[in-house]
Structure formats: structure tokens, C-alpha cells
Amino acid sequence: MIKIVPPKRFINFLRWFCHEDYLEEIEGDLTEVFIKQAQIDPQKAKWQFSWSVIKYFRPEFMKSFNNFYKPISYGMYKSYFKIGWRNLLHNKGFSFINIFGLSVGMTACVLIMLYVVDENKYDKHHKDGDRVYRVATDIKGKRSVGAAAPIANGLKKDFPEVEQSTRLLRFPGADKMLLKDEKSQKQFFEINGFYVDSTFFEVFTYDLKFGDVATALNGPNTIVISETVATKFFGNEDPVDQVLKITIPFGDFNYTIKGVFRNTNKSHIPAHLLLSLHNRDVGTWLDQTNWATNDIYHTYFKLKEGSNPKNFENKLEEFMSRNGGKDMEAAGFSKSLFIQPLEDIYLHSSYDFEIAPNGNVKYLYIFASIAAFLLLIACINFMNLSTARSERRAKEVGMRKAIGATKYSLVSQFIIESLLMSMLALLFAGLFIGLAIPVFNQLTHKQLSLLQLPYVYLWLVVLAIATGLLAGLYPAFYLSSFKPVAVLKGKLVNTISSISIRKGLVVFQFTISIVLILGAILMSQQMSFLSSQKLGFDKTQKIILPLQTKESQKNANALRSELLNNSQSISATNADAYPGIENFGNIRFYAEGKTNHENVDIILAGTDGNYIETLGLELLQGRGFSQQLTNDSATLVLNETAVKELGYTTDNAVGKNIFYEWQGQKNALKIIGVLKDYHFQSLHQKVKPIALTLPLFFGNPNSYLIVSIKSKNYTELIAEFEKSWKSINKNSPFVYSFLDDDFQKNYEKEGRTLVLIKYFTLIAILIACLGLFGLASFTAEQRVKEIGIRKVLGSSISQIVILLSKDFLKLVIISFVIAAPIGYYVIQEWLKGFAYHVHIGWWLFAMAGIISILIALITVSFQAIKAAIANPVACLKLE
């Protein structure tokens, strides 16, 4: 006879609402009545049962509301904590792996997030910053963020929707300014001094500590300085109306301080000094009216509220041809303008002539995803180990269920345990972050701190809780779903799905690790490629002395001969540029038999007769400049690329003329030599056409003195050089640098990224290995009897090690297969940023594969060997 049971749904409903005190009686009586009735009419019995249940749904029989939402009392939670804590102490190894792994993951995640948040804070403080844009120039697809001088005023005049426009000038050749306070006789070199229009503060928001923002830059020869600079000179005093003498290569000029701004906000303009463009030094000869040439002004404008920037940008083409059509015709090329939103500049703009190197949003994406993945693999560890351990706790779960624990209470127990661990991990993470922040700051050149972001504490706690929940959820539901009878009988509780999920998680972890390993190896390769690549000039043992004052420039030749007297000097040259730094001058030339419309943009380097020899450049044809410079007026030396682009060949170029137009006149220069291509710019860029010219011709003749030396004993030599310098330039400070260092600075960003990626790769591997280690030790423990029996029957140690390692190796190999294409894609994307880069060879993947397999093998075999060499008697006698 089929046993007829009361409607399950209604029993559950009854159990849900009915007060515990009455439940048993009611349920019992109802069931009894039901069973009796069911023998007569089952359908009616069911119906009656349901109806009765509904009739009980009245206040008298309901649970009291105090207990209604908290069926587990405080005491139960206390017990969970106690049990959780005991479990934690009982399995010290597992707990350590779990908590340590999680806290390392959290630490890395928080550090990266701090970095990402910091990078996102640039230019977010400006009032109406969302309406401010920068105008930049596009010439035949070559984009530069400068614009010609009259464009700023033109925008204001021609467009009613432009509220205000302003310009910033990073003056070529004046990267360093010598500041002197006559009263205190203090003097310092400062970088990042920019010339700005008086409207600057109407577009950008600066927080002035002293002075008035509205009038600070109104007068001629005024200057606004940063708090840091002000403190150096005047301490905490108000320096407004003090006069600073500023020395730049073309002379000394007095500026009146009209304000001090706080350095609290980050901007793509890393200003230390803001000098009025309305001045007696650069202002006069830079007040040009040509729309086509000299795109050296960074031009910003603020749109009126409600204007559409896209529409505005579309009108710029017509604006350019209307105002600058004639100038462009004369210059022989046309250009177009485009705009960049101010708030996006720091992360999204990296064209020519940036004010300072910007951040890169791609790296932020990479970092943020690494952060997320690190946290994820730490969580996965947690889940993996907890589920693996569940077999040990299966009996506990069975007992609890038999005694009457509900699924809900079991889930909350395991979630509480996982929260306990994640909170401990948070505690350790806090400690680790405190320890790691100084190191991290050094690596990233930032001043990050947890205090910077007050809400980060809250955020951290939320993160810990989320991690605990995320990591505890799966084990909690997995454990609480055990069938008590099966568990207590000692049946294996591993279902196929739980094993495959665990394996899947290991694969996922190792996939991420292998992608990171691939990335780290390739980035190292590329970085060493960058520093070892033949550049076409000799960058070692070259000392650069910048001649930044008028005095030192005047004495340039005297200094050169003085330094050449030193027995360690080989040769020396005066020049206005050297490889690795930005060359400012460029002119459009065209070849014989061509017109100005077929011109080629050629970068200029002002040199003397010793440049080629000192830098070790290779002449393919012709000669360099002679020592008597007057003999070589109106001549130049080109590199291969320039010759080719002009339409000559290396063999026929020498002796030919090239032409440029200046103020409507055609001028000719004669090619006297052809240089083999050398990398005067970083390897991000393809070699461009360059011309060596005489200093008499363009630019600032003696910006740098470059000395090639024999000695490697730099300290001593520098001291001697300093003595010579002091004897000639009494009033100028002695500054020097090394050519190879300066060139390497171009890769600073990549270098820093590489270091970070390396560290994070190590962390990822560490966390993944911790997890693998835990799993391996668990498996070994599980199969301890099997191993014992195998040994008794004659298995060798190596057979057992292979037996235990095989499964894990399979997983790592699967991970590798998944990781390789992902890694290939990511690397490919990164390498696109370099014009010259290493090839991605098969060996790279082989190497990453071997490394990951080795790491996994070492991790697993440690446990496997331990299990294999154990005495079988010890494990078999336990029963």
C-alpha cells in the first residue's frame, strides 16, 4: 500500500509560522487525523489537512516576533565562533595557508587600488573642469598637443560659446630655471616652470595660500610659485611682492611674486612656477601671429555651459582655414585641430610635446585586472581548501544535522567561520599594507597612504566581508547539503561535481599565474632589449653638463678647453641637444627639383665640429663639420632616413642642396655628410629624419657640454670637473648627468610597470602555490592508507610520488593551454607601444610552461615525497 503523506507544503508552512511550544501537538494531532481520514478518502484528507493548517494561521499560534527573524540565538553564534576558532587552531597549517594567502591577496589588491585611484585623481578638482578642453594639432596624422600662438585668442574672438581661453608655454631650452632671492642670497634650480597667460586661473582652479587668484597674473613679470618652492626661500612667511631673479639661458630676469599655490591637487601640468607670459624675456619675441608654424603653446579653453564639444570640434576646420589659410599656404602644409577634454588628458593623451609624461589608462586596466585576479585566486584558494577539508568535517555536519541543525544554521555557521578568517586576514592585510606602502611608494614614485582616502577603511572592511562571503558561500552550501545518514555511515561525500569544480578552480588559478609569468618574462626581455639594443651611438662614459646660465654659456668654449686638459677626457662637444632628450627645432625642407609642397619635416640638432666624434656616430658619406666653423656656413649633415625621405640616396646626397622657406624667401643648405641612422629618440619611436646643423644657425648654441671620458672612476673625475667649472663659472651652480642615464629615463614608466608586474606575478604564484600545497597535502593525507598498502605491496617511492603528482600536473598543463593564447594577445597589445621590440618566440612559451610546471611540481612533490617516505606501518595500524 502506498503510504499517503500529508501535503508537504502545508506542513512546511505550519512549521514556519507556528510557535515551537504548540507545533508538536498540532502537527501530531493533524497527522493522526489525516492518517485516519486518508484511509477513507485520501483526497479529502489532504484537503482538510491544508484547510486546518490555514485555520491555525492566527496570532495565538504564531511565533513571537522577537524570535521570528532570529531563530538562532546569540548563544548559538557564540558557539559558532568558538567552534570556528578551535577549528582554526586545530588545523594550523590550513589556517595559515588560508589566512596568509587571503591577506597577501588583499594587500596587493588594496595597494593596486590605491595606485589606480591616485592615477584617476588628476585634474578632477578644477571648477567646471568638465567644460575645459585643450586644442591640439594634427599635421598629416602626426599629432602634437601644442598649438600656434594666435589660436587661443582666435577661439575666444570667433566663437561665442568659448567662455575663456588661455595658453601655457613650456619654453624650449628652459627646463631648468635658476631662482635667486637677492636678499637672502639663496638660490636653487627649479624644474617645471611654465609661462602662462593672465587668464590662466580663469580656466584652471588653483588653491592659493597667499595672494589673490583674480589678479595674481595680471601685471607684467609676475610669478606664482608653489608652496614647496616658497618654503625653500621664505619658510612660512608670506612672500607676496618679493622679487625673485630668474636665470634662463638667455639672461637674468626679475619677477615679482604675486601668489603661492598649494600642491594638494594633481594635474597633468606639474607646475612649480607659473610665470606671466607678459614679460620682458620670452614674451616679446614669442608674441607671434603666424597660425601655421611654431605649435608650442598648450592652449586650453572653457566652453559655456550647454555647448556641445563635438559640434565645436567640427567647426575648427573652417576656423583654421579662415584664419590661418594664408599662413599654411606659405608654410607649405596644412594642419587640423582637435580637442581633448581636460579630465581625460592625464590618462588618455600621449602625443608629441606633452607638458610632462602622462599616465596611461592601459596600464591602469592591466593593474586593476591584476588586482581583481589576485583577490580572486586568494578567494579560490579559500574555497578550494575549505571544500577539500569538508570531508574531515563531514561527520560534524552529519551530527549537527542529526541533532536538528537546519540548513540555514549550518550555512550561517560556515559563513561565520569564513568571515572569522577573512577578518583575521584583514587584520594581517592591514599590517602588511602598513609595511608595504613605503616600498610601494618608492616603486611607483607616489605618496600613497591609507590616510589619503578616509573612506578606504570602510572600503577595506566591506572588501573583507565580501571576500569572506564570497569565499565562504560555496563551502557553506556544499557542506550543508550533505546527507546526514550517508555521512555518518562513512560514505565518501565527494561527488563528481565537487571534484571537477575544485579542479576547475585550480586550473583557473594557474591560468592567471601563467599569463602573468608570460607577461613578466616578455617585459623583462623587452626591457633588456631596450637597454642592449645598438643605438647607433656610444652612450657609455659620457658626462653631460647643462649650461643653463648666461655666464656658463658665454664661457662654453673656455670650459670645453679647460675640461679637455683633464687627462681623462677624450673629446668634448657643445650642442643644443643630445640623444634621449627632446629636440625642439624642426624645419620643413625640400630637395632639389621639388617644391615646398613636397617638404619633409626634419628635426634639428645644433652642434659643433666635435659632435660626431664625441658621440661615436658613424658617417656613411662625406664629412662632419670642420673645427673652423666659418668654413661650413650654410651646410648640414643628414641621417639616412632624412636623405631617403627627401628623395636622394646615401651615395648621391653629398654636395646636393636642400631648401626651406622663411618669411617668403627660399634658403639653401648644402649636404656635406650622411650619418648612419641612430636612435636619438627612445625605441618607442621609429628613427625620424634629423639634421646636424651649426650652432650659429638655429636654436640655442650651447645648451649642453658633452664630454667623452676614459675613466670609470666617476666620483673623482666629477670632483675635478667641478673644480674646473667653479674656476670659470663663479656664479653658476655645477650640475651634471650621464648620457646613458638620461636615455634610460625614457623607459622609466615601463621599468616601473615591469617591477610592479614582477612583484605581482610573484604574489600570484605564491598564492596559487599555497593553494596547491594545501590541496596536495590534503590529497596525500586522504590517500595515506592507499599509499601504505601500495608500499607494503612493493611500490617504490618514486612510483608513489608520480602517482600523487600526476593529477596536479595535468591541471597545470591544461592551464597552460588556456593561458598561452590569452598571454600572447596581451603581450602583443603591450608591444604595440614600441616601434622596436623583441619577437615573441616559441621559447617564451616553453619557458613559461616549464617554469609553471616546475613550480607546481616542487610544491606538490614536497607533500608527495613526505607521504611516500612515511612508514606504512604507522598509517595502516590506525583503524
Place this chain on the structure above:
Amino acid sequence: MKQHSLGEFEELVLLMVAAQHDEAYGVAILEGLEEKLNKKVNISAIHVVLKRMEDKGFVNSRFGGITEARGGRRKKYYIITVLGKKMLDSQYELRTGLYQQIPKISFG
């Protein structure tokens, strides 16, 4: 002491509890009443009344042993208290007193 009242159905249930002395539990009471009254009674009504009377102190309860027939649930046995008995007695007196005052007229 506050004087409790006793409703009609309550009185019936209480009488049944007293009558089934020490063997009274939900289903037994239900069946007894159904037999005497000759109509269907819902078990929930009996539980409501029992609970109310227990609160008033007319009945006491105890749990019995587990029986297979009830899905492993224990029976809850009810027994009348002294107060309950007094209540029944006073009800009975009231009714018989009133009944005897009826004039001896023949109906029918």
C-alpha cells in the same frame, strides 16, 4: 481571584477532558465530541480552546510517548485542574438550579 468565564464550546471541551480523565489529547477529544454532538468539528477549534483554557488555568498538560501513527510526534495529554473542576461544578449548579425553577408544565 478574577472570575473567568467559560464559553459553550469551552465547557464542552472541558467536560470531555474531565470525562476522558488522563487520556484526553487533541484527537481523542475531537472524536469524543464528534460522536456526542454527531457533527464534524475542526481540530483547530479544539486546539484554540485548549490553549485558552490552559492559559486560564482550567487544564494542565503533559507530553506522552512517541507513536508511529503521528509521524513521530508526541501526544499532548490534558487533565482538568481543581479550578477547572470548580468551574464545571459551578456551571452545573447554575444550570440545574435554573432548570429546577422551570414550572412543571407539560409541553406537548
